[in-house]
Amino acid sequence: MYDVIIIGGGPSGLMASVAASTYGAKVLLIDKGDKLGRKLAISGGGRCNVTNRMERKQLIEHIPGNGKFMHSPFSIFDNENIITFFEDLGIKLKEEDRGRMFPVSDKAKTVVDALINKMITLGVKVRTNCKVNDILFDDEKVHAVHLQDGSIVKTKNVIIASGGKSVPHTGSTGDGYPWAQKAGHTITELYPTEVPITSNEPFIQNKTLQGLALRNIELSVINPKGKTIITHEGDMLFTHFGLSGPAVLRCSQFVVKALKKFKTPTVEMQIDLMPSMHQEEVFQNIIKQLKNEPKKSVRNVLKGFLPERFLTFLFEYLNIDASLTAASLSHEDIRKLAAATKQFSIQVNGTLSIEKAFVTGGGVSVKEIEPKSMHSRKKNGLYFCGEVLDIHGYTGGYNITCAFSTGYTAGKSAAERVKS
């Protein structure tokens, strides 16, 4: 009989198995796919964004979905522990922008293989191509897992590490939620997060801007009263259906929530293409440029003021005749241009589906989980870790950090429970 059975071989389950066996438990890890760590292998653009090196406070601020819950798991295994863990396995890591940590090899396989080798060295038994159909428990405690082939594997401790519902071809198909519900847990509403945003604006629908990337902008989500809900800086991309790119992904959950809360068909987003300048400064700046070369056309003088494709679009969108000489452009038009540079408004109407999202928002309510052990408050011997929980961060290593941290905490606690 196994002391601990872990369902799911994503980052949370893999780390749970390492911790549980390190602390002396006899461990079985089960995954329905043919390979372990499939989502981990495609994270961070296939280079595996192992963790993020930010300070604890900032780390938690970058986990908008119940980040505060992570204080306890981080007190047991945090981002620095993750870094040390991989370096001890001989995986050299490097820090990139915004604290993102990657293997020096730039290959996710390095990280996944290192984890798997560690598990094997520790004696973790692995079963792939093996789907868990159900978890068996009585009113009080866990007894066994029921496999798709009909067999039953007995155990007193089960760690659910089955992930969310996003990118289902990696095996994350939401299997853990009904088991949690059956055990008495609440599943908070599931929604897509870190997901591209859709828009019906004519300039999106007619693909005028498709493929255009805007760098170092500020993107905001605006409520129906005109107040800013959230602003994120970074890069963004216009696509054939709407918006994508890092700043867009970070704003996406606020769009989902605003559409739901205000029950409006669309929500406004605003792009600030020159975050370091006030609107008046932008206005004066344009005037200065036009005054310097009064005889040239507006189009030529302002070339380079904004990305060319966007500027050409703006002239048309704002009905500005860019063939006029610089001296003849009205102050009203210059004001319009400055305003659009600082607050270019886009109505957005939703996001791509939860399946196409990078991360699933919502999940097993953290109120029913002991944060120091990841043990269920509803059923003895039941543990949760990773994205199946109602915890989500921005992309940039935060979700993987949560998965490793909650996984380690669950594995360690389950092993300690076996010993006690």
Ligand SMILES: Cc1cc2nc3c(=O)[nH]c(=O)nc-3n(C[C@H](O)[C@H](O)[C@H](O)COP(=O)(O)OP(=O)(O)OC[C@H]3O[C@@H](n4cnc5c(N)ncnc54)[C@H](O)[C@@H]3O)c2cc1C
């Ligand atoms: C393209 C992409 C890029 C990403 N980039 C980043 C990034 O840069 N930074 C970041 O922080 N996060 C990123 N993420 C999110 C991150 O990868 C996930 O949050 C993380 O993998 C979740 O880990 P997990 O262990 O909870 O679950 P998962 O990785 O989803 O693993 C769950 C495992 O459980 C198995 N399983 C499910 N049901 C069963 C069952 N019934 N029986 C047996 N096994 C089962 C599945 O086969 C799967 O292997 C990205 C996600 C995607 C899709």
